[in-house]
Structures are given as C-alpha cells and as structure tokens.
Amino acid sequence: MSKTNDDGTIPITVEFSGGLEMLFSNERKLSLAIPAKDETGNGSNIAYLVRHLCDKVMKDPRKELFVLDGTVRPGILVLINEADWELEGEDKYEIQEGDNILFVSTLHGG
Amino acid sequence: MPPNPCASCKTNRALILRPKDHSKLCKGCFIDVFEAEIHHTITANKLFYRGEKIAIGASGGKDSTVLASVLKTLNERYDYGVELILLSIDEGIKGYRDDSLETVKRNAQQYNMPLTILGYDELYGWTMDQVVEQVGKKGNCTYCGVFRRQALDRGAARLGVKHVVTGHNADDVAETVLMNLLRADLPRLSRTTSIVTSTPSASLDPNSHTNIKRSKPLKYAYEKEIVLYAHHKNLDYFSTECIYSPEAFRGSARALIKNLERIRPSAILDVVRSGEDMAKLVPGSDEGCGGACGNAVPAGEEEEGGCGSANGRTAGGDMANMEQHLAQNEAAAENGLEVEITSRHINDTHDSSVPLPAGKKGKKNKGPSSTQRKTTKQVMGQCKRCGYLSSQDICKACVLLEGLNKNRPKNKIEVGYEDGQETEKELNSVTNGLNKLHVEGG
Structure with missing residues (x-):
C-alpha cells in the first residue's frame, strides 16, 4: 500500500520530454500531490493520473496531443520509474508514493 | 531477483x-x-569502408543525435577507421532552427566532431522565413525539401566528403512505404526502401556534389528505441516542431503507424520488410532487383524524406512530386502542391522495356511536357544553371528559385523585407542565388 499524506494525497514526480513539455507550460518536471484514491475509491492509477493532468494541470487546449481515445496518445512513451509502462501494467499501474512518471514524445522532430 | x-x-x-x-x-x-x-x-550492408570520411546530417533532433553518438561509439569499438563530421543545414526559420543548432553545437563538442553549418540564405539567397513570406505556408515544405537535399550534398562536396548518413529510422521508412502505397507510386517506394542511395555521377569532377552517397544506418531501428536509447544514455537532443505547415498526408501515415505499433509492435518492421519485398517486384525500375543485386544502387535524387521537421532525417520528401510537377507543368511547381499520381504512372513502370501503345505515355524525349519518370532518370544530366544533377535542363531548385526571384521585386517596397543592397542585387538579376550556386558548385 502506498503511504498517503494526511490530506489523502500521494507525492509523485511527473516529467515531460521529447517536446511534450510544450503542452505543459514548458515545465519539464512537476512535483505533484495526487489523490490516493480515484473517483471510484480505488487506488489511483496511471489512467487516473492522465485524467488528472488533463483536467487540473494542462493549460494548453490541445489535449488531443497528449490523450487520444481516452488513453495516452500512441507515439508517447510512458516510463514508470524508468521502466516502460508496458512492463508495469500500462495505465492500470497503481501509483505509489514517490513514483517518477515520465512521458516522452517520439512524435517530434528535431 | x-x-x-x-x-x-x-x-x-x-x-x-x-x-x-x-x-x-x-x-x-x-x-x-x-x-x-x-x-x-552497417557491416551487413557494407555501408562504410576504412578511411572513408562521413558527414552526419545533424539536426539536433533525437535521430541524428543518436546516430552521431552510436557511430562514434561503434567507430571506436570496432575500429571502422572512418572519419565522422557533423553537417547541419540552417533553413533560416527563426524560433525553430536556432535552438536546435545550439544543440548541434553542443553535440559537436560532446562527440568531438567538427561541425559545418550551411544556410539556405548562403546557398540560395533565401531563408525559409522569406520563402514563406512570399509563397505562404501552403506548399513551402516543397521548397524546403528540394533545397535541403541539395544543401546536404553541396555541404558534403564542399567538405570533400562523399558519403552523407541520415537519421531516418524504421518508423520513417514504414511511413514512406505506406505513403507511396497510398499514392500508387511503386517506383518511388522501391527507391526509398533502399538503405543506400546515391546521386549518380553527372560530372567527371570527382569532387562534384553530384557524386554523394546517402545511407540510413538507423533504417531498422524503431523510433521508440531511438528515444529510449537517447533517454537512457542521457543524450542531449532538441525536440520541436517546424513552425510552418505540417505535412498532412505524412502526419496521417505517421498516426496510422503509431496506432498499429500499439496493437502489434512488429508491424513497423514488417511494413519496412514488405516495402523491400515489393521493391524487388517493381518492374522496369532502375534498380530492377530492388537493390537485391548488390551493385545496383538506386539513384538518390528522388529519395523520399519528410517535411522539414528534421534535416537529419528528411531528404526531400516532396522532391519526386516536384519532379513530376515540373515535367507536367512548370507553373504548377511554384505552388508546390501534392501531385495526383494517375494511371500514367503505372504505365511508367513498364516503360523501359515494354512499349505501350497508350497515348497516356507521353513522349520519350525529356522536354517539359514529358511525364516519363524512368526516361528522365535515364538521361540524368546537369542543371544548366547550377550544375546540380538534374533530369531536366534546369534543376528543381533553380526552377523554384527562379519563381521566387521573379516575384521578389513585388515585395521590394516592403520596409525591412531585405536590406537595400540585397534587394537591388535581386532586382538586377533574378538568378542571383543561382549565380552563387554556380560559383560554389564549381
């Protein structure tokens, strides 16, 4: 079980690179406290984090450059503590305290 | 564990x-x-030989940065004995290329490789910003692609380098295969799947920019792995999008590829391999066997690239379109639009061996009305203006430049468009940029 703060949130680090930072006010690294439980009372997972980022963090209106059909847009890699999210259960991975979640776009050129 | x-x-x-x-x-x-x-x-395709001087088309983006890093590592580890240098093209797009060129400059230090930056303004008398100001955002990728391909060749020739490697990856090639399928352009599909292309010699001068070999060492590397390699090796690369129009067609092909990858990751390499297999079946193309015969190296002139999102990984995507365009209608070239490829094309593929009676075939000579891709390729000569390899009397870049220069006086009264001296030069000679080219080419 992840350790939660008194206010029911867990601290994590979220990073953006490969051009994605442009969608997040050019912030490459965010320290966030996200709710430990999602809307249905289950532990917050990556799918929840992505919704949270879209709704609460991202100011850029071009949400479709980050999320497509309810999941992270194909071509964007997600690394959970450096590991490919496909090794960790993809968007069902339950977020733990202190996790580092990195979103890297492969879609941008140079 | x-x-x-x-x-x-x-x-x-x-x-x-x-x-x-x-x-x-x-x-x-x-x-x-x-x-x-x-x-x-590299070894299976014998891309390099000992003592070879190789220019890496470097944009500062992930592909060319990884290419530079890997080639440096391999050259040292396996003692290829090749000399590696970085060659960057500055299209002259403010707020886009400036930052990525800074990355290339850092790469040059990190990898201890000499760097040459060559600007469109220096080569052609026009920056892309100026081109866009004149022609608008629509179709400007054509200019950029045509100019870039020549620019890398010219830069290489100037440095005495006969081999340019680019960072095209498996995803890029798969995209291109799909695009050519969707345009019913098997001859070009055949050329662009080849790992090595060369600009056939049109000049006796061994140092001419028409004798440059191109190769894609990352052709079988997934974009995903390139990004992961850059990430895990902490490579310094720059990500951005060209501020001008994205290529809608390529963008759709790219999205399709990425969607397929999510469902079946091997699809990307499978498309690349299918492209190679189809290339072998393309009848009547120069390389007949699709490159399988070993000594047949497809002509690079019409190599497919993308739009200007990375000069290391794009070569002149719209170039073949231009080729056809110019052949059909020089005026249309100035608009640089996507070309509808019709049944005329299919006839072309049989052209060199099977004379078809159909009127669609067009003439055999290489006049401006000729639509014969194969025919034009077989009569590669030099552009009468700049000396660049061309199947036409005047190469694509020169035709585009002529259109640009002709229209430039219209803009001369706009304050700050160009400095006075430059404008005057342009007015005096619409071929200003071409003269420069000629001097450099010589």
Whole structure:
C-alpha cells in the first residue's frame, strides 16, 4: 500500500520530454500531490493520473496531443520509474508514493 | 531477483520491452543490443569502408543525435577507421532552427566532431522565413525539401566528403512505404526502401556534389528505441516542431503507424520488410532487383524524406512530386502542391522495356511536357544553371528559385523585407542565388 499524506494525497514526480513539455507550460518536471484514491475509491492509477493532468494541470487546449481515445496518445512513451509502462501494467499501474512518471514524445522532430 | 528480470543478463531489472520481439531487457543490455544491431546493419550492408570520411546530417533532433553518438561509439569499438563530421543545414526559420543548432553545437563538442553549418540564405539567397513570406505556408515544405537535399550534398562536396548518413529510422521508412502505397507510386517506394542511395555521377569532377552517397544506418531501428536509447544514455537532443505547415498526408501515415505499433509492435518492421519485398517486384525500375543485386544502387535524387521537421532525417520528401510537377507543368511547381499520381504512372513502370501503345505515355524525349519518370532518370544530366544533377535542363531548385526571384521585386517596397543592397542585387538579376550556386558548385 502506498503511504498517503494526511490530506489523502500521494507525492509523485511527473516529467515531460521529447517536446511534450510544450503542452505543459514548458515545465519539464512537476512535483505533484495526487489523490490516493480515484473517483471510484480505488487506488489511483496511471489512467487516473492522465485524467488528472488533463483536467487540473494542462493549460494548453490541445489535449488531443497528449490523450487520444481516452488513453495516452500512441507515439508517447510512458516510463514508470524508468521502466516502460508496458512492463508495469500500462495505465492500470497503481501509483505509489514517490513514483517518477515520465512521458516522452517520439512524435517530434528535431 | 527483481520481479521483472532482464531476459539477457537475468540479473538486472528489465526496463525496456523491445517492440520487435517483445524481449524484456535491462538498461545495459538494451544499450548493448541496440548498438550491436546498428553495427550489424552497417557491416551487413557494407555501408562504410576504412578511411572513408562521413558527414552526419545533424539536426539536433533525437535521430541524428543518436546516430552521431552510436557511430562514434561503434567507430571506436570496432575500429571502422572512418572519419565522422557533423553537417547541419540552417533553413533560416527563426524560433525553430536556432535552438536546435545550439544543440548541434553542443553535440559537436560532446562527440568531438567538427561541425559545418550551411544556410539556405548562403546557398540560395533565401531563408525559409522569406520563402514563406512570399509563397505562404501552403506548399513551402516543397521548397524546403528540394533545397535541403541539395544543401546536404553541396555541404558534403564542399567538405570533400562523399558519403552523407541520415537519421531516418524504421518508423520513417514504414511511413514512406505506406505513403507511396497510398499514392500508387511503386517506383518511388522501391527507391526509398533502399538503405543506400546515391546521386549518380553527372560530372567527371570527382569532387562534384553530384557524386554523394546517402545511407540510413538507423533504417531498422524503431523510433521508440531511438528515444529510449537517447533517454537512457542521457543524450542531449532538441525536440520541436517546424513552425510552418505540417505535412498532412505524412502526419496521417505517421498516426496510422503509431496506432498499429500499439496493437502489434512488429508491424513497423514488417511494413519496412514488405516495402523491400515489393521493391524487388517493381518492374522496369532502375534498380530492377530492388537493390537485391548488390551493385545496383538506386539513384538518390528522388529519395523520399519528410517535411522539414528534421534535416537529419528528411531528404526531400516532396522532391519526386516536384519532379513530376515540373515535367507536367512548370507553373504548377511554384505552388508546390501534392501531385495526383494517375494511371500514367503505372504505365511508367513498364516503360523501359515494354512499349505501350497508350497515348497516356507521353513522349520519350525529356522536354517539359514529358511525364516519363524512368526516361528522365535515364538521361540524368546537369542543371544548366547550377550544375546540380538534374533530369531536366534546369534543376528543381533553380526552377523554384527562379519563381521566387521573379516575384521578389513585388515585395521590394516592403520596409525591412531585405536590406537595400540585397534587394537591388535581386532586382538586377533574378538568378542571383543561382549565380552563387554556380560559383560554389564549381
């Protein structure tokens, strides 16, 4: 079980690179406290984090450059503590305290 | 043992799931196998020879940065004995290329490689910003693509380098295969799937920019793995999008590829391999056997690239379109639009061996009305203005420049468009940029 703060949130680090930072006010690294439980009372997972980022963090209106059909847009890699999210259960991975979640776009050129 | 052990060393935690075979690898094993595969591509295709001087088309983006890093590593590890230099093209797009060129400059120091930056303004008398100001955003990628391809060749020739490597990856090639399928352009599909292309010699001068070989050592490397390699090796690269119009058609092909990858990761390499197999079946193309015969190196002139999102990975995507365009209608070239490729084309593929009676075939000579791709390719000559390899009397870049220069006086009264001296030169000679080219080309 992840350790939660008194206010029911867990601290994590979220990073953006490969051009994605442009969608997040050019912030490459965010320290966030996200709710430990999602809307249905289950532990917050990556799918929840992505919704949270879209709704609460991202100011850029071009949400479709980050999320497509309810999941992270194909071509964007997600690394959970450096590991490919496909090794960790993809968007069902339950977020733990202190996790580092990195979103890297492969879609941008140079 | 960690919960997800590396399939190779069985010791460390797996961090990478390889798209091509679903193997789970740790960071160290992944870096090793990625490099080993590029080494295999280089040796199996005999891309380099000892003593060769090789220019890396460097944009500062992920592909060319990884290419530079890997080639440096392999050259030292396996003693290729090649000399590596960086060649960057500055299209003259403010707020786009400026920052990425700074990255290339850092790369030059990090990899201890000499760097040459060549600008469109220097080569053609026009920056892309000025081109866009004149022609608008629509179609400007055509100019950029045509200019860039020549620019890399010219830069290489100036440096006495006869081989340019670019960072085209498997995803790029798969995209191009799909695009050519969707345009019913098998001859070009055949050329663009080739790992080595060369600009056929149109000049006796061995140092001419018409004798430049191109290759894509990352052709079988997934974009995903390139990004992961850059990430895990902490490489310094720059990500941005060209501020001008994205290529809608390529963008759709790219989205399709990425969607397929999510469902079946091996699809990307499968498309590349299918492209290679189809290339072998293309009848009547120069390379007949699709490059399988070994000594047949497809002409690079019409190599497919993308739009200007990375000069290392794009070569002149709209170039073949231009080729046809110019052949059909020089005026249309100025608009640089996508070309509808029709049944005329299919006839072309049989053209060199089977004379078809159909009127659609067009004439055999290489006049401006000729639509014969194959025919034009077989009569490669030099552009009468700049000396660049061309199937026409005047090469594509020169035709585009002529259109630009003719229209430039219209803009001369706009304050700050150009400095006075330059405008005057342009007014005096619409071929200003071309004269420059000629001097440089000579």
